[in-house]
Amino acid sequence: MDRSIRTTEDVLRLLDGLFAPEADRWTAGGATWWDGFYADRSKEVPFFVAKPDESLVSALDRGVVTPGRALDLGCGPGRNALYLASRGFRVDAVDLSVTAVDWARERAREAGAEIRFHQGDAFAPGPAVLDGPYDLIQDSGCFHHLPPHRRVSYLALVDRVLAPGGHLALTCFAAGETGMGSELPDAAFYRPSGRSGRPGLHGGLAYTPESLRRIFAGLTEVELRRMRDEPPGSPRFGEPFLWTALFRRPASGSLV
Numbered sequence: 001m002d003r004s005i006r007t008t009e010d011v012l013r014l015l016d017g018l019f020a021p022e023a024d025r026w027t028a029g030g031a032t033w034w035d036g037f038y039a040d041r042s043k044e045v046p047f048f049v050a051k052p053d054e055s056l057v058s059a060l061d062r063g064v065v066t067p068g069r070a071l072d073l074g075c076g077p078g079r080n081a082l083y084l085a086s087r088g089f090r091v092d093a094v095d096l097s098v099t100a101v102d103w104a105r106e107r108a109r110e111a112g113a114e115i116r117f118h119q120g121d122a123f124a125p126g127p128a129v130l131d132g133p134y135d136l137i138q139d140s141g142c143f144h145h146l147p148p149h150r151r152v153s154y155l156a157l158v159d160r161v162l163a164p165g166g167h168l169a170l171t172c173f174a175a176g177e178t179g180m181g182s183e184l185p186d187a188a189f190y191r192p193s194g195r196s197g198r199p200g201l202h203g204g205l206a207y208t209p210e211s212l213r214r215i216f217a218g219l220t221e222v223e224l225r226r227m228r229d230e231p232p233g234s235p236r237f238g239e240p241f242l243w244t245a246l247f248r249r250p251a252s253g254s255l256v
Helices: 008-016 028-039 054-061 079-086 098-111 148-161 186-190 209-215
Strands: 069-073 090-095 115-119 134-140 162-173 220-226 242-248
Touching (some): 054 242, 069 079, 090 098, 098 115
Parallel strands (some): 069 134, 134 162
């Protein structure tokens, strides 16, 4: 008889275990899936290109965000981390996939950029590698791969490491785009589905502006809009099936 549930983290891990192994892309167990995803660098994946988010460039060019300490959450091959370093930020970058982090390190060496890369689960409890405080958390595509219950972990991380007055720059799937993120209600993700008969995330979660504002109600909205569609020759990354949002943390108060 197992009576091991005692903490919030115990509950979150229990919910993690409901999902089929192939659907787990957010814990350390999901690293293998992402390693396979990043293994072929020649794939025509939009965010494989070494270009920063157009929204990030815009925020810096307008002076809305200024250089300081930055965390690139789910950094992939490091495109936004490299850009932040080039603009004078002191950058930490983290990803589950060792393959992605190795690629990002190669790019950083080629660019002569000093970035602290970390491979692992940013939301796992234990000794804090991502110690903060960070003036900017940049997340381009991590948040929408988390199951609903792991928003608790996400908000706890932001609360722990984002400095007062700091910014969260978020890019995620926009609801209303066919094939780009699931629009099922949260409860539906915990029901059996597919051949395995176990829950899945259907490729990621799509969000409305209202749902993002509700989730990040403890932050002040600076901007929330569709990402601009950047042509292939542009030096910036931009896809209109994504929301881009910029939130600022108040000078005091907890987010959770």
